Amino acid sequence: MHRIPEKIHELTVGQLSARSGAAVSALHFYESKGLISSRRTSGNQRRYSRDTLRRVAFIRAAQRVGIPLATIREALAELPEERTPTRDDWARLSETWRSELDERIRQLNRLRDHLTDCIGCGCLSLESCVLSNPDDVVGERLTGSRLMAVSRRKTSDA
Numbered sequence: 001m002h003r004i005p006e007k008i009h010e011l012t013v014g015q016l017s018a019r020s021g022a023a024v025s026a027l028h029f030y031e032s033k034g035l036i037s038s039r040r041t042s043g044n045q046r047r048y049s050r051d052t053l054r055r056v057a058f059i060r061a062a063q064r065v066g067i068p069l070a071t072i073r074e075a076l077a078e079l080p081e082e083r084t085p086t087r088d089d090w091a092r093l094s095e096t097w098r099s100e101l102d103e104r105i106r107q108l109n110r111l112r113d114h115l116t117d118c119i120g121c122g123c124l125s126l127e128s129c130v131l132s133n134p135d136d137v138v139g140e141r142l143t144g145s146r147l148m149a150v151s152r153r154k155t156s157d158a
């Protein structure tokens with residue numbers, strides 16, 4: 001990992017990329033979305049303040065746990081004078097994101113558990129397929145292929 005001397009207060013995009021592990025294109029993207037900012041030199045080159053490193057680390061950590069960029073931007077914008085998030089900020093924000101993450105994990109577990117029913121099915125039914133309609137109430141009990149088997153049985157029993 002590249003070390004940047006303490007006396008350097010501004011970073012080029014290449015230095016920021018090397019130190020943070022984020023691709024230059026990702027840094028440009030973050031900037032275009034207002035998550036980080038830079039000043040331009042007289043030669044129109046970007047310069048980032050040193051604390052942008054911590055901001056990028058915050059963004060990447062939040063992204064790793066599945067927090068959308070829009071949510072991350074809102075969180076950063078709420079910090080006083082758009083300061084760099086501190087350890088306490090991360091602790092507080094990650095706590096507020098916990099329930100959102102728990103819900104996402106619950107949904108993914110449910111999708112995983114029902115995926116085998118969809119393999120070889122192909123119906124993608126909005127009424128009964130858990131992949132097509134993950135919030136479906138009927139899909140909570142049975143997936144489409146099981147429902148079709150049940151309805152076929154009922155028809156043949158009649």
Ligand code: FES
Pocket residue numbers: 117118119121122123124125128129130131132143144145
């Ligand atoms: S494809 Fe999902 S139940 Fe048919």
